[in-house]
Amino acid sequence: MEPPAIRIQDLTRVYSARKGFLFNEVVRTEALRGVNLEVRRGEIFGLLGPNGAGKTTLTKILATLLLPTSGRAEVLGLDVAKEAYRIRPRIGLVLGGERGLYNRVSGRENLRYFADLYGIELAGRDRRIDDMLQLVGLSDAADRRVEEYSRGMKQKLHLARGLLHDPEILFLDEPTIGLDPKSARETRKFVRSLVAGGVTIFLTSHYMFEAEELCQRIAVLTRGRIVATDTVAALRGLVGGDRTIELEGHDFEDAELDRLRRLPGVSRLLTEEFGPLERITLRVRGLEVDLPRVRSSLPGRPQIEIRERRTSLEDIYLDLVEEEAL
Numbered sequence: 672m673e674p675p676a677i678r679i680q681d682l683t684r685v686y687s688a689r690k691g692f693l694f695n696e697v698v699r700t701e702a703l704r705g706v707n708l709e710v711r712r713g714e715i716f717g718l719l720g721p722n723g724a725g726k727t728t729l730t731k732i733l734a735t736l737l738l739p740t741s742g743r744a745e746v747l748g749l750d751v752a753k754e755a756y757r758i759r760p761r762i763g764l765v766l767g768g769e770r771g772l773y774n775r776v777s778g779r780e781n782l783r784y785f786a787d788l789y790g791i792e793l794a795g796r797d798r799r800i801d802d803m804l805q806l807v808g809l810s811d812a813a814d815r816r817v818e819e820y821s822r823g824m825k826q827k828l829h830l831a832r833g834l835l836h837d838p839e840i841l842f843l844d845e846p847t848i849g850l851d852p853k854s855a856r857e858t859r860k861f862v863r864s865l866v867a868g869g870v871t872i873f874l875t876s877h878y879m880f881e882a883e884e885l886c887q888r889i890a891v892l893t894r895g896r897i898v899a900t901d902t903v904a905a906l907r908g909l910v911g912g913d914r915t916i917e918l919e920g921h922d923f924e925d926a927e928l929d930r931l932r933r934l935p936g937v938s939r940l941l942t943e944e945f946g947p948l949e950r951i952t953l954r955v956r957g958l959e960v961d962l963p964r965v966r967s968s969l970p971g972r973p974q975i976e977i978r979e980r981r982t983s984l985e986d987i988y989l990d991l992v993e994e995e996a997l
């Protein structure tokens with residue numbers, strides 16, 4: 672049987688950094704603390720988590736840029752610690768941001784440089800580069816110097832670079848960071864088209880709607896541990912309901928909150944303050960509670976605004992990350 676795209680077992684990574692006046696103090700950071708994960712071939716898999724959760728560390732280990740401290744990670748059935756040289760030709764990596772390009776030469780020349788580095792045969796090289804420039808929409812700017820490129824154009828060039836050697840898996844660390852909405856949308860469309868062509872995508876993002884729109888399955892990583900892995904639909908069930916009811920008003924009383932909490936199907940109640948305004952968010956399972964029922968549980972309060980929406984990935988994410996922090 673064909674191995675999965677990625678298989679991770681009990682993976683840890685510790686960083687040791689020297690600090691202090693004489694660099695005599697060693698600070699250990701446990702960036703990954705026992706990660707288990709499997710990514711199938713051909714799926715778009717999203718890794719979400721707060722700043723410092725370990726997403727880039729995990730991505731770098733899978734892309735063979737960093738060694739694990741313990742545990743095991745396999746990419747296309749190959750061990751990242753022992754068979755990196757066999758993995759590298761079969762994967763692409765795109766880290767967000769502007770580094771890693773040569774600014775003084777053109778986009779096309781950048782790609783020629785990387786093509787040679789990847790050992791792409793000279794015979795088909797320039798044709799392949801033309802195709803990639805076309806694919807990411809940079810054909811017209813191909814011969815301009817990269818220093819004249821906008822951020823979005825640089826990101827597109829990064830994507831073209833990551834795809835030059837026709838990888839089976841593409842690792843994208845925050846692929847749309849810093850892009851304007853139109854470029855971000857084009858990038859997402861492009862990522863989707865890659866999957867249609869059979870590429871497996873492993874992506875990290877801080878944009879929940881992006882992950883919700885693109886990813887078949889999602890893992891949430893907080894402080895080096897995975898707290899949930901599933902489809903968005905299944906995660907909705909996990910965190911207590913696919914319906915979310917929001918109430919906005921002033922000076923909610925404890926008795927009122929208690930009444931809301933006791934409504935059938937309500938699994939979670941969150942309160943937030945926006946200046947003088949309070950927002951109550953209810954996570955609701957089943958259909959028993961509708962908006963009139965919520966309203967009638969708060970008699971004499973006609974000024975409270977009540978609305979319902981589908982539980983979003985952002986809600987799920989915040990529930991999971993918050994639970995972990997408790």
Ligand SMILES: Nc1ncnc2c1ncn2[C@@H]1O[C@H](COP(=O)(O)OP(=O)(O)OP(=O)(O)O)[C@@H](O)[C@H]1O
Nearest residue numbers: 686688700702720721722723724725726727728729
């Ligand atoms: N080279 C390094 N040396 C020491 N500590 C590091 C190093 N790189 C990362 N860390 C630490 O490891 C932890 C995980 O960092 P990582 O960059 O993987 O997080 P991340 O999830 O990608 O965060 P972000 O969303 O901000 O990109 C953090 O505590 C970070 O400070």
Ligand SMILES: [Mg+2]
Nearest residue numbers: 726727728844
């Ligand atoms: Mg990161």
